[in-house]
Amino acid sequence: MDTIKLNNGIEMPILGYGVFQVSPEECERCVLDAISTGYRLIDTAQAYYNEEGVGNAVAKCGVPRDQLFLTTKVWITNAGEEKAARSIEDSLRKLRTDYIDILLIHQPFSDYPGTWRAMEKAVKDGKVRAIGLSNFYPDRFVDMAEYANIKPAVNQLKTNVFSQQWEAEAEMEPYGTRIMAWGPLAQGSEDLQNNPVLTALAGKYDKTVQQIALRYLVQRNIIAIPKSTRIERMKQNLDIFDFCLSAEDMEKIRPLDKPADFHWSHRDPELVKFLLNYDKQFNPDNQ
């Protein structure tokens, strides 16, 4: 597995396994499958309600903890210094571990500076090795990165062949912050499967369009965390280190990037309201 060095010197796998929308019941089996396939980076979040499943798999998998790399994220309803600190303890307990490898602020809403202070303290206390952000688009990213004592190691953004995040990458570069791609397979969209440029490249390299899409990201030094509940797809998504896209073929993919207004936006007030209320469906205590 190729690794990438973060701005605090820590090395992390460049490809991992994400568990968004993997049910709590299925999560343990999926993560065990992923680890047996060779994944070492596992990405979860408080708002996925499956940290226990990840923790059970970590406890059972037989791979030493220091060879695994765990990511989780503080949700909006746990924002603020005290609540975030408590939620970190909760995540540690559910993940059945003494430390989290990278902890992220999931969304750029509510008291996220307070959350960051709790995360910086967790680093000092040895409970977290690296901290970062998620969905902080350039304006909020720069605000947060300037405020932070510990500069964000990563910013997890929707990044794939249709959403290439060149502007975000440029804004993050001075802080040494890496892009970590969520939705690296465009969340399973037909547009990806049927795209003629990707289909042609898949034929040329004898790979699938999904492998081409993931390879494009890792060749840009972007960390990617594809999700699948199927072991054969987990294997396929990991099998991207035996070929290299030529510079010319990388350039063929670049025009697939779509303008920002094509995608739903974290700057849209309706999306902000939706996310602020998101976990009420799972957690009636937050009504």
Ligand SMILES: NC(=O)c1ccc[n+]([C@@H]2O[C@H](COP(=O)([O-])OP(=O)(O)OC[C@H]3O[C@@H](n4cnc5c(N)ncnc54)[C@H](OP(=O)(O)O)[C@@H]3O)[C@@H](O)[C@H]2O)c1
């Ligand atoms: N920070 C955030 O706000 C945020 C948001 C979303 C996601 N994430 C993280 O990023 C991870 C990945 O993003 P995502 O799950 O939204 O989307 P994704 O990984 O881009 O796509 C997942 C979809 O692609 C399908 N798929 C996977 N491998 C495939 C293959 N080889 N061939 C064909 N189809 C394939 C999966 O179906 P099957 O499962 O049926 O195979 C699923 O429907 C998440 O799991 C989560 O950890 C973070």
